[in-house]
Amino acid sequence: MMKHTSELFELFNSSSKKSIKWKKYFPIYEKLFKSYKNKNITFVEIGILDGGSLEIWKKYFGKDSRIIGIDNNPKCKKFQNENYEIFIGSQSDVNFWEKFFNEVGKVDIVLDDGGHTNEQQIISLIQSVENINDGGLHIVEDAHSSYQKHYGNPYKYSFINFSKKTIDDINSTFPNIKNFNYKLNKSIYSVEFFESIVAFKIDRNLCYENILLENRGYKSNNIDATIDVLFMNFRNRFKFLYKYKIVQKIERFFIKFFYRYKSKKLKKYFK
Ligand SMILES: C[S@@+](CC[C@H](N)C(=O)[O-])C[C@H]1O[C@@H](n2cnc3c(N)ncnc32)[C@H](O)[C@@H]1O
Incomplete structure (x- = not known):
């Protein structure tokens, strides 16, 4: 079995507070996040639990990063300090997102490790996409819930099926390909799938209708x-x-x- 030696895995093991993450996520995080390290970025994690992951993200992204946690459990407010901002609300509540982005402004990365239902994951994605800067990411972890019976899945309106539909959305920026009524292809230009993780890449400059060039x-x-x-x-x-x-x-x-x-x-x- 692969041995983890990554920086994030070390931070996970040495965190002073509890965090729960699946083992395979660490090399994926490193791959997705390394270019944002030590930059002035805004990172949002949905799902705080015991605050362990907030500590990991702050140490990983560095002192110039702005780390924000969201949870529907009011007790999580206690984790607010000079390193983290905490917002209490439900990720499936559209009004919560409206207030959140009004207050926080545009962000660079949203990591969804919240409640994992289809509704929670899809609403969070839809509400976040327009508020993520170009070059940013929306990442949903624990996407295996789309295959699990205790989440009412597999189901045609599951999160994973919505993610697959974004592939069609992106391909419909090619001329004369059928478009959907609801699409995110003005912001999402690429989707990357891993086991249990889906990463949506945002860049409005790369979402234009394709043009055939002849030199x-x-x-x-x-x-x-x-x-x-x-x-x-x-x-x-x-x-x-x-x-x-x-x-x-x-x-x-x-x-x-x-x-x-x-x-x-x-x-x-x-x-
Ligand atoms: C898997 S835990 C988060 C783990 C944490 N990120 C870590 O790495 O240690 C899921 C968290 O999501 C929160 N949660 C569940 N439903 C939610 C909702 N509708 N909105 C916001 N947070 C929710 C739970 O209260 C819980 O703290």
Whole structure:
């Protein structure tokens, strides 16, 4: 089994207060957080419990970091001191988030280690995304709750299914791909999945609709799919037919039929 020697793991073991974290999270945190160390960042953790993780984050991110803890347990207010700001409220309460960001302003990282229900994780993500600076992260840990019966899962409206939907959201910034009514693709440009952790990466500058670039006046005729070549030739020859919607519809039908027929043998990889 892999031995942990990371700085965060050391801080976890030497923390003066109790903290509970799954072992595999430490190398993932290091990977996600190392570029924010010793910077003037605002880090928010949902879920304070005994205050141990707040101590770890302050030591890890350094003296210039602003560390904020959120919990719905009023007793957690006692952890407020010169190193941490504590906010009491429920992460599934939209009004709480509105007041929170009004007071705190924009943040850089939100780590959700709170209550782990679909509602708590999804509402926290949706409410935070618009309030995270470009270059920032929203991280949800314990995402295994989306597979656990005692959270009412697996379910179509689970947190993990919402996360998978953000993949479709991101891909719909490519031209002419179906868009959803509800999307976060104006802020989230990338999602990274780990066991039990999902990391949403925020950068509005990278969320624009994609554009095909051609350098030096280069135009490619290189269409590698046989059916496309067939239809391209047909289209070139019978251009006049394409003014009829029915012809376009028939073409789409055949293309769909062809690719689906070819893809049938892939079924075994989806089981
Ligand atoms: C897993 S513990 C947090 C552990 C802590 N981050 C650590 O590393 O030691 C979960 C915490 O989330 C809090 N919590 C549960 N439901 C919540 C909610 N709806 N809003 C905010 N916090 C909640 C609990 O009171 C508890 O302190």
